[in-house]
Ligand code: IPE
Ligand code: IPE
């Protein structure tokens with residue numbers, strides 16, 4: 711990374727292409743997911759080292775349950791394996807881990823692991839690592855709407871209290887800086903129900919590289935592209951813009 715590059719505070723990644731990576735090697739898709747985990751390790755370490763404050767990774771969407779049960783099981787086993795294996799070193803590296811998504815659909819065992827991992831790292835002050843698991847952007851908006859509605863029904867909020875700010879407080883990632891940059895690997899140009907509300911003004915970067923092949927220098931490429939963007943947020947050319 712060259713010094714003059716501005717490092718985005720919050721980067722979110724749609725880690726796509728594991729299955730194709732494996733298929734190109736005549737391997738089963740689970741092999742691609744395992745290779746994807748290696749790329750995750752490298753990118754987490756690198757992002758922390760260059761000063762990214764928050765990294766949000768899309769690991770399993772609310773629609774990924776549609777896949778064959780063997781693949782779903784392989785993905786969940788890998789998640790359990792990664793939590794078991796990585797927690798100590800994440801904690802040692804001062805990483806704060808959060809899982810976003812509807813974890814109630816996971817086994818009690820996995821739910822407990824998630825709660826323990828979050829608990830273990832909750833006071834860490836380094837990189838915030840959010841893993842989106844059984845996450846859907848529509849689910850996120852809906853769960854926020856339900857919580858708000860409950861408070862209206864209970865008389866704790868009035869209709870006029872429901873502002874964008876109030877609504878945001880119930881959304882995932884509410885306590886973190888806005889998402890600056892979304893990277894999608896794997897060659898498709900879509901959001902696939904990842905963060906919807908939260909990426910209203912994020913910069914989007916798409917690459918054909920399959921996720922297991924993604925690496926720190928490709929991450930730098932994405933940051934370089936981010937640095938060429940002029941973010942206006944609906945206003946006009948703002949020369950004061952800082953990173
Ligand atoms: C992304 O890779 C990982 C998950 C969705 C869990 P894919 O498994 O979607 O890989 P492709 O897109 O089929 O290559
Ligand atoms: C998006 O990839 C979800 C994750 C990376 C976890 P998909 O492979 O599920 O997306 P689609 O189906 O191509 O839109």
Ligand code: MG
Pocket residue numbers: 726727728896
């Ligand atoms: Mg895919």
